[in-house]
Amino acid sequence: QVQLVESGGGLVQPGGSLRLSCTSSASIFSLGTMGWYRQAPGKQRELVASITKGVILDYADFVKGRFTLSRDAPTDTIHLQLNNLKPEDTAVYYCHATSTGGRIDYWGQGTQVTVSS
Numbered sequence: 001q002v003q004l005v006e007s008g009g010g011l012v013q014p015g016g017s018l019r020l021s022c023t024s025s026a027s028i029f030s031l032g033t034m035g036w037y038r039q040a041p042g043k044q045r046e047l048v049a050s051i052t053k054g055v056i057l058d059y060a061d062f063v064k065g066r067f068t069l070s071r072d073a074p075t076d077t078i079h080l081q082l083n084n085l086k087p088e089d090t091a092v093y094y095c096h097a098t099s100t101g102g103r104i105d106y107w108g109q110g111t112q113v114t115v116s117s
Contacts, residue, residue, distance in 0.1 A: 002106040004095040009111035020080040022095030032098040038091035085115045
């Protein structure tokens, strides 16, 4: 069982920045995909950004140019830098990973991001 431990999140004003981190109990390179989803109240959970096999990056259109996903292989950690935050970015952000074959999903406990003046 892979455990994902998240940190970061909080309250920020519009235009501000936050950094989310997620550390895996397994090597990043032993996982299929690792990344972040978010879920706003009353909405479905949606993909924000992911990295596959430690190399291939994918971003949702609504965050391109504002959010950056990076990995720190020695610590099995991924970081999501959130810049130019908007009120509509308010959501619970979940770290997610899959097994190599994609058959098993792992989730973190979620961290709240609130963008408000």
